Amino acid sequence: MAVKTLTIDGRPITAEEGATVLQAATEAGIKIPTLCHLEGVYDVGACRLCIVEITGTTKLLPACTTKVSEGMEVQTQTERLRNYRRMILELLFAERNHVCAVCVSNGHCELQTLAYSQGMEHIRYDYTFPKWNVDTTHRLFGMDHNRCVLCTRCVRACWHIEGAGTKNIAGRGATSKIITDLNQPWGDSDSCTECGKCVMACPTGALFQKGSTVGEMVHDRDKLEFIVTAREKKQWVAAD
């Protein structure tokens, strides 16, 4: 496997050819904020939080889908990027009804953690307070659309790790919605295998195990990674 050398935030780094900037940075211990990225499923470059500046291009590129190349100079923490990231997070908080204080994922939420780490102090946009419902028709799990960030991690986990193809996305723009099967109540789904991988994949409190109360919903991401590593690398011990 050919090796590429590049710099990230001025630090010289080597990475395998074909690796993404995000993989190279993570390996070198450089943290780039992500939201739609999930270890174990393919990347879609949708949340735009991982955008980086690359010398020689005027475009900002998502680290999760941009491949490393020889001599690449990457900046991950410029003032401009940090400002854009804060704006993206504020847009998310204003988009649906994210009320942390009463959320099952309070304290274990990637959106909340990102807001802290990116220095989001307030939301400069008007809340839109949309009307969304909660689907509690499934025997084991619930889906609260008010807390969904449309990262599609559940959809990808459902299709590409479990292979059930239950979760999907319907509609467009701000009215896009995660659906089960042909937009029917989750409890009526024929294809759902009740594996819970979507719940493990969800970054917020949108997908939850029934019975969890405020702050109790911890998403077990490692389990997903374990399954994928086992399958793809035939490696059956959990990485710690």
Add this chain to the structure above:
Amino acid sequence: MQLDELKAIAEKHRSSRKKIIVRTCMSAGCMSSQADIIKKNLEAEAKAQGLEADVEVRRVGCMGFCGQGPLVGWDNSGEHGLWEFVKPEDAASIIAALKGGECKVQRGDPKHPFFAKQMHIVRANGGIIDPERIEDYIAIGGYTALHHSLTELQPAQVVEEVTKSGLRGRGGAGFPSGLKWGTVAKSPGAKKYVVCNGDEGDPGAFMDRSVLESDPHLVLEGMAIAAYAVGADQGYLYVRAEYPLAISRLQIAIKQAKQLGLLGAGIFESPFNFNVDIRIGAGAFVCGEETALMASVEGKRGTPRPRPPFPAESGLWGCPTLINNVETFANISAIINKGGEWYAGIGTEKSKGTKVFALTGKIKNNGLIEVPMGIPLRQIIMEMGGGAPDGRSIKSVQTGGPSGGCIPADYLDTPVDYESLTKLGSIMGSGGMVVMDDTTNMVEIAKFYMEFCMEESCGKCIPCRAGTVQMFNLLEKITQRKATARDLAKLEELCDMVKNTSLCGLGQTAPNPVISTLKFFRKEYAELLQPDPFGP
């Protein structure tokens, strides 16, 4: 099919032509005002007045002057004429007029600047041939460019000719077509595809619809030549479902071309195979974006994906794919027939050839025009378009639809080419040209386009999905006179962020109408602002 057979078809068709041809526009615009009945009545009248042997009443495509429709044209021994605003009951007097009778129907003037200043490459056959008869297309030299390419040129020479022509993509971005063709040709892969983008979602744009309705074989021939050049054997024509007439004419055209062996296996008895299938889009604007379009062709949800990889390397089902706009393909036969150098002689240094525009809005002469690149906007708006109606004055011209901007009247002397329009903060776009007069409020215009982008955002990436909502809300607040300078600052900040961080072209250009109206008409925004209760 061999060349002599093709020529025989052309000759037979030409020699059987009647003396007088009455051309009835049967494109969507005129069809909507009973053009089909007009044609039926004209045929019945020709019979009734005993002119059946001399008069052919022909179904034709768009003649361009759509605002004056329904249109009926005639050719008689080298002379031509045009009737405008024709009604079904006018048929008798129109036929009578062919023999010198009295006719009160409004006559069009073929020397009117609207026609005189045009230059036709893409629309050369529009309004002349019957789009539902392949013989008509063959009679004017159709499919000879494909024959020439297959028998006289190597694929690389076809690419070379397109490169020489300087043709740039007509779908909006203006990417050099020769370069794109060369990349697909060189991309490794046994299976390649050619895709024609006929999604045409810009509000006010109907250039591609008109080309597809008026001259479907021209597009098919362009696609076939492209397929030969890049090494593809399968093509897809993506047309939006809102264009049923274009779809049905394409279906007829594909069937006819297959019957004559001009599509399918072993075209012109060469080893070259090419099939074209139609894919019908369900009307999402974003499905015009190339990666979303390809996802849709594959049967998936039509959302864009990050590029690279570009379709030229990895497109449909991971194979190298050439994707061009309808108008881009419509230029190809002429380039092959007359040579890339001839084409490069038209237009400006960096913008070659002609461009079709849909001229609409507050303007006297609405319709479709094809003009050489580099023509000053003023000639299009004031001379061809006749300026604003009702004694009003022109305020601004919007080009490029929701991705473009508003050019103020002070800049009407700008030449219409890719670079000049970009420099003014607008874009060439696909050819929508919406004229606004002095009664138009520019903030409302910006809000209109933002609402369009908000509703058409696919929702995949956050800046576009949530950013357009907030920008629209801020614009609404401004138009309702409830906003302060602080809100305007927020709007500008969002424009910058959405432009720079969105995944695809929709989000990246959605702020353009706001940015450009702010640049030239900031006063109109300022007038609507309220004092900030919390101080400046």
